Amino acid sequence: MPIRGPWISGLFAALLLVLPAAAQMRGHGGPVRALAITSDGRLAVSGGFDQAAIVWGLDTGAALSVLRFHDGAVNAVAALPDGRFASGSEDGRIALWRLGQTEPERVLEGHTGPVAGLAVAPDGSVLASAAWDGTARLWPLAGGAARVLEGHRGNVNAVAFLPDGRPVTAGADATVRIWTREGEAAVTATLPSALSAVAVTADGGIAAAGADATVRFLAxxxxxxxEVELGPAPVIALAPSPDGTRIAAASAGGTVAMIERATGKILFTLVGPGLPVWSVAWRPDGSELVTGGGDRLVRRWNAATGAPIGPLAMPRPADALAAFHGERGAEVFRACVACHTLTPDEAPRAGPTLAGIFGRRIAAVPGYRYSEALRAMDIVWTPETVARLFEVGPARYTPGTRMPEQTINSAEDRDALIRFLAKSTDGKSTDGKATDERATKVDPTAPN
Structure with a gap:
């Protein structure tokens, strides 16, 4: 099936389609935040910080579709029983897709914060979503209004279903909540720390985990x-084996622990390149585990032994800043390199490329999906405006941005960053001075 859509260059599409069978799957431009596998075990769907969802052929390692619709990171995906799949995003929207189509079949709107988790009811009739607006929602897949589940005090990070169709949610308020099928609060369990993940087994067992790196089993x-202590890194994803005997627990430390439910014993630990493992899923026959993480790869593992399937590239991704070793500006930029490239020929990442940034109007990189708030602004990126962005922070300087909040308090560090960007993004002089008139323009409407 060809990759469609004007947002994919011919070269990138070709690279995706020729990946060899059993290789680790590379295609996302940012960390792989979410994974789901279809009921026949043939396809995987991944969601990334790069705002894309990718459909993979698991046995071939080929990307069958690269889909860009969301205006934010794709934090959650789910495979639906009828062959469709769903993606939930930082933009608060949920898109329903049919394989082979490049636009969503249906868009579910209602959340006012990022969607963090998705789950499908056992009978396939309802899609549940968890969001940072403090609610979960039950969406009838046949159509109709969603039911809103309210009660959490803070972000709702995960959702699952009990075998009888009752939803279970977990949140930053350290509670696991069990609801009736109609969406009424029924049971609340308060645990010792904020929760990032919840999973339900076929026999009704509940597992929850989060900030204190401990997986707890609930009735x-x-x-x-x-409970099973994994430490020291927080657990950020859980997945029960198809037969319910094991739980895979992924951590921000880059490992996945395989836990035997009956004994609480850690059978083995999958060790990758040391970057966070954000997502984990099982093939339906229980033979393989599939993970996605900060290295931007989708990886396959033998679920019986923990051995990687295909080559396991232990080194971290190539250091894009190696050529600038020792430069203070490059060290300051390390906080940005996960989301932004310096040259136009690098693979896309979560944020727009910074190539040619000085002299460019805000929200002007072709093919990148900016928020409406940024598209409405009248700012030209210059050494002065970029410095101001990091002096006061993105939330104040560019309200409505999806950029993580960060400031650079040191004027010397801001100057070093500007000099580095001037040299590395378009060859301008290392003192940060532009060589054309438009790059020295400071927008008079920008905040003081």
Whole structure:
């Protein structure tokens, strides 16, 4: 099936389609935040910080579709029983896709914060979403209004279903909540720390984990039946094996622990390149585990032994700043390199490329999906405006941005960053002075 859509260059599409069978799957321009596998085990769907969802052929390693619709990171994906799949995003929207189509079949809107988790009811009739607006929602897939589940005090980070169709949610308020099928609060269990993940097994067992790096096993009445300490890094994703006997727990430290439910024993640990593992899923026959993480790869593992399937590239991704070793500006830029490239020929990442930034109007990189707020602004990026961005922070200087909030308090560090960007993005002089008149323009409407 060809990759379609004007947003994919011919070269990038070709590279995706020729990946060899059993190789680790590379295609995202940012960390792989979410994974789901279809019921026949043939396809995987991944969501990334680069705002894309990718459909993969697991046995071939080929990307079958690269889909760009969302105006933010794709934090959650789910495979639907009828062959469709869903993607949930930082932009608060949920898109329903049909394989082979480049635009969503349907868009579900209602959340006022990022969507963090998706789950499908056992009978396939309802899609549940968890979001940072403090709610979860139940969306009838046949159509109709969503039911809103309210009660969490803070971000709702994860959602799952019990075998009888009751939803289960977990949130930053350190609670696991069990709801009726109609969306009424029924059971609340308060745990010791903020929760990032929840999973339900076929026999109704509940697992929850989060900031304190401990996986806790709960009964349907909310009581704790056992716990497994993994430490030191927070657990950020959970996935039960198809037969319910094991739980895979992925951590921000870059490992995945395989836990035997009956004994609480850690059978083995999958060790990757040391970057966070954001997502984990099982093939339906239980033979393989699939992970996605900060190295931007989708990886396959033998679920019986923990051995990688295909080459396991242990080194971290190539250091884009190696040529600038020792430069203070390059060290300051390390906080940005995960989301932004310096040259136009690098693979796309979560943020727009910075190639040619000085003299460019805000929200002007072709093919990148900017927020409406940024498109409405009248700012030209110059050494002065970029410095001001990091002096006061993106939230104040460019309200409505999806850029993580960060400031550079040191004027010397801001100057070093400007000199580095001037040299590395378009060859301008290392003192940060532009060589054309438009790059010295400071927008008079920008904040003082």
């Amino acid at each position: 349907e009445d909310g009581s704790t039946r056992g």
